[in-house]
Amino acid sequence: MAVARSPWQIFWKEFRKSPTALLGAFVLVVFYGSALFADFLAPYSMIEQNRDLGYLPPQRVRIASGGPFVYGTSLVDPVRNRYAEDETQRYPVRFFVRGRPYRILGLVPSSVHLFGVAAPGSIHLVGTDQFGRDVLSRLLYGARISLSIGLLGIAISFSIGILVGGLSGYFGGWIDEGTMRVTEILLSIPVLYLIVALAAILPPEMPSDRKYLLIVVILSFIGWATLARIVRGLVLSLREFEYVTAAKALGAGTFRVLLRHIIPNTLSFLIVAATVSVPGYILGEVFLSFLGVGIQEPIASWGNMLTAAQSVRVLMSFPWILAPGYLIFLTVLAFNFLGDGLSDALNPRKIQGGKGG
């Protein structure tokens, strides 16, 4: 017989075969990594304004013998927001510069930033928004909210969904009846109207972090119902397997059987379901912020940054304002690629079938 291979090794062997899934995974690692180290990567804070440099287009970095530099800029046409490079002013790009203090991963204090230019110059690689805030920095900080909202959202909705669906499928009877009716009620709530109504009720002065949590909670309290129904179906079929009876015959208790023997067998499905439902939460945040129920200025999220890109004038004249839109697009696409690859690699027939290999 061939070398013993764990399901994890079989999974990795299958997963590696899919270039799109690897690409998706790579993009997500880069995005989530950037969000995690936004303090270090972002040249400015998300609220630093430069009123003289509103709607500055992305600056070009030039290379000279002394290393990369940017030119200074000056506003030449205030009406149409035209800027010109001032070639007399050169600001060399410095790496690992000292700047505003922060804590690495919220723990270690530091003030080193990846790059920056000395005052009075400024560097805006993706341009600035209408208040002269650095779009790149806001994208990096906004990624923290927009990307984590999906993870937190599925963490909540999956916990509820797995627990409720698992218990419902395992015990059946009135527990099952009751919970399934609750999910049906939840699934029939028109989410759009609920959120618009909430927008009207919530106090506008509510702090952003509370609002952030509230959005996640709302989205996941609606999102768990579908999952609970699917998990219930899986558990209903899995609980009839002989290994479940075998585990009980060995003296395992209800929760042990459910959590150790049944739920792990739904994992291949759950991982895929989680992966493809993350984009829903990311888009949900965008949607809520766009409606004004979401993250409030000046805190950045990809959703509320897109709010600025509502008018045709802005889109036509300052296309870089649409940058968060591209990132959302890429993130959602990456998650779907990853989910597709995972569902192939986690196919139970490949994990369980065939001996050795």
Next chain:
Amino acid sequence: MSETRTEAGPRAGAPASVQPVLEVRDLRTHFFTDDGVVKAVNGVSFQVFPGETIGVVGESGCGKSVTALSILRLIPSPPGKIVGGQILYKGKDLVTASEPEMRKIRGNDISMIFQEPMTSLNPVYTCGDQIMEAIRLHQGVSKREARSRAIEMLKLVGIPLPEQRVDEYPHQLSGGMRQRVMIAMALSCHPSVLIADEPTTALDVTIQAQILELLERLQAELGMAIIMITHDLGVVAEVADHVAVMYGGQIQEYADVQTLFDRTTHPYTGGLLASIPKLGESVERLRVIPGAVPNPVDFPPGCTYHPRCHLAIDECAKVEPELLEYDPGHLVRCLRANEVRSGRVSPFPGRVAEQSEAS
């Protein structure tokens, strides 16, 4: 219901000093379905003595597996429910035991192995994990200790390279190997009763023989009692000391294995024996018992077997026979048992009453 004599319990000839390790008394397990009440087990009694093997034989749907699951209280409820009787394990009634008490007994005192080795191991854990689970649940030993006990168990059930197999997943093992792992799991806490629910049905014949041999060897080494549930009289002949033949949720005939084969009395037992193809005999078609197991929601009146029985008389449809002891330790549930025993009729279908000795 009139199974009055079942209370006494078979095995009158047992030495008085030996106490049964497990005693099932008038067990009734019913399933309450939309179509009606399914009396899957309807008044079953038997005793299991330490170190002995009792075979429970019958067709599919006769209630043998439900009996086994009832002993461990693993009947899916709803719709199933033990509605009557007692299951005495070392004097303690398992029917009324609490769930935590049952959990301590399952796997530790009474263990079970299943028919389908392909599905009775959890695909996401290694063999070692699954054997260790039982050990850790009941014996409260360290992980390392449990692991070395698991390897020991694998060695005991005759798995080569146990140190390596312990980390393998079920999909990497053959059917026979998986059944060995199942046995290792079930025996890891040295239970006093092992319930084997058709342990060899899904295996090919050579592996069957190996597994049966293994069970016999382990029984000799560990001294547990085995309840062997099977539809295969060949298996029974090989391993059982006593045999209970079940039909329609009731024991139809109970005897020690020698008596059952030599002095078959119940026509159902006769039918089962007659359906075994004989080596060297050439037949057009295999013999079968005509008809099928009756719908358990709607058993025929009188004797449940009478619609298929070659000895049925009018009275069989009216009177429900009792399980009566005709010889010490030989119990039969048939109105015509005396006629069979005196040789006037044969329990074997398609055979005229020629005669064996009358007693």
